[in-house]
Amino acid sequence: MTRRLLAGYLGLVLLVLLGLEIPFGLLYASAETSRLSNSIERDAGTLAELAEERIEENNTDELPELATDYAERTGARVVVVDRTGAVLTDSASTTPVGTDLSAQPDIATALRNRTTVGTAPDPDRGTETRYATVPGASGDTIRGALRLSYPTDILNGQVHDIWLTLALIGLGVLAVVTLIALALARWIIRPVHALERATAQLADGTLTNPPATHLGPPELRRLAASFTHTATRLQHLLKAQRAFAAEASHQLKTPLTALRIRLENFEPHLDPAVHDSLDEAIGETERLGRMIQGLLSLARLESTATTPEAADLDAVVADRAATWAPFAAEHHVHITTSGHPAGHVWAIPGALEQIIDNLLANALRASPPGTTITLATHVAPTITELHVIDQGPGMSETERQRAFDRFWRASDTHHDGTGLGLPIVEQLTRAGGGHVTLEPAPVGGLDAVVHLRPTHTHTPAAAAMGEAPKTRQATPPVRPAPTTVPREASPHFYSSKSRAT
Structure with missing residues (x-):
């Protein structure tokens, strides 16, 4: 939870930083580009006026000094041509004097008394430049033209520096916010963890370390x-x-x-x-x-x-079937077991014995002489089912829905039951993480289905291979399983008149 809170804080701050710094960086880059263009155009106009004066006065010898002086101060390049397009001076000294540039578009446009501003590669330097080509004219009289170009890598460097500065500021803010958020998250989470531990202790039965009431x-x-x-x-x-x-x-x-x-x-x-x-x-x-x-x-x-523990369902089923078999035989009722081996399931200690005893007591009360009570196990990947199936009169849907109510008994019931057997079964099953349902049996009677949680996550090998279920006759267990059950669920205390709940 601390990580989630920290991620939430940092995500929000990062979103705010991006919302502020990205527009600021774009605005700065746009402003610097516009400022450079305006500056180049303004300086080019001023230099063109000065160059036009010297051309008019035939002082062209002063043009190299004028161009070089400006170029050294600003890092720009200045090219001056006369009215025919011949180069009078080049501050970069890469274009010889007298070279005809009248065929170049920007020079040709300037000689027609129009200014050109744009971006173009510098063939001599191999870099991108921002240029302004301005005519040197007095009214309609054109005496020459001046091209002022400025390398954009300097501008790109300035923009890169501002982006780097913004990134460092953002990282610094994130670092500070991380420390603050971490302290705040721990301040909030510490009492929550204390409450979690206290809740777990209370769920186990005893609260030994109550949560502090002065934190958070x-x-x-x-x-x-x-x-x-x-x-x-x-x-x-x-x-x-x-x-x-x-x-x-x-x-x-x-x-x-x-x-x-x-x-x-x-x-x-x-x-x-x-x-x-x-x-x-x-x-x-x-x-x-x-x-x-x-x-x-x-x-x-x-x-x-009580914490559920692993219990061997097969051993418990065999033990309880063997224990109840003699008492069922007195009423000419047969108890048999079937199904695939179920293995271990989760149940509170002693619960499986009590569940089976109560269900067998109910089934035996409802079973006519000459019938069979079946204890069957069915294994699925995520659930293990225990079926207690009798061949008695069964129950209606309404009766099955009310059967787990305390003290409820069917209206045609005449026996010494208390109406607490099935509520006890439901409570014991729920305590182990399962549940119990009553379904009509396929051949008449009632099928009490106990859904239990297996301790494994895979189907047993026998069930996975599709082997047919084998019937297992109840045999006396090696040793009786210890159990503490109510007297009404014991094989010594039941009546065969009708069903008890």
Whole structure:
């Protein structure tokens, strides 16, 4: 950002300098050219009058002195001819006296009593000259002509010097502006970098080095002070939320457990006709406990900033499929895995296990006996997809859009779910940089698609070669993956009546 600010300052100053110096240089060059032309024409007229007087008085011997004296003082060249065009004197001594120049256009024009001004090469010097050829006349009587030529390289040198001077001035201004702009940019950027570092620390969970409130412009000082105040308050709220989540988990479990035990103790003393109502009360107590556990899990997810880490999706899928397979078999439901090897994806620690457990719990509740739940992986260059596909009744488009709302359940749902499973899945997936969608399965049922970020940028070799997906039966894992999931997402706690969200 410092470079961009510096480039902006210098670009603006350079634009101003160019807008000022280029017109000034062009104006100076034009003015010098005009001044030289006027000076040559004026001096040529004066010298022509003097030469005409000497020709009239037959004092042509004084003409060489007149021409040489002027040429030595100005660096010009003076050529005087008589009325026939014969050279009377040449200050450069390159044209012999008596040479006929009447055929030259400017001399011929001057002998017709007209002045000629222009630019032409000097054949003797090989340089470009600015000349004025003036007739020496009294009225209509022409006694001769005078050509005054001035080398333009002297004028070009003066113009070059002014351009060089303007360039040096411009470079000096740019150097000074660079130092000033660099100091100003650092003065502005330093608090911005401090805010950037503080924001990164806050995103990681704890602000250890708050930005200084005495650096930079007043606006950035006020911004740093407001940010520090906001960050402090936010950390206090997050700390209070974490404390609540930790304390509530213990404080709410104890009375709920005591309530369930007391309800169970009533069973021997109640009429058998009310045992069904007692079972429903105990079931609602357990559902309330799972709901509280789910809410606390969501609170911990929302209040804890966890950095995603690389996780082996294939190992997690195989582990969770093997863990759930025995419980699915009790309800005559088969769990299988398929797809190409997915490799590693980004996820917060333990998130993949919780995501798969919640989706499998929902799929198992909705799967009729004799059906199959498929865990499939699909790999693309920029995304890795995990599909949990069941063969249950599925969901309508409206239900799929509302399925991630907390506590929402379908109107025809009759089970002990809490409506927090899919919100937990969505929160865990988003924390790892992915997202989750619900789609209708190709052969009926529901396809829960978890989109995850791969840790690589290229498609695995098997997928690139176009190999057909191979079905992999769930096998017991070498060791169970550690996970902390809500009770409702555990294979020990589910009901097969219908779908839970």
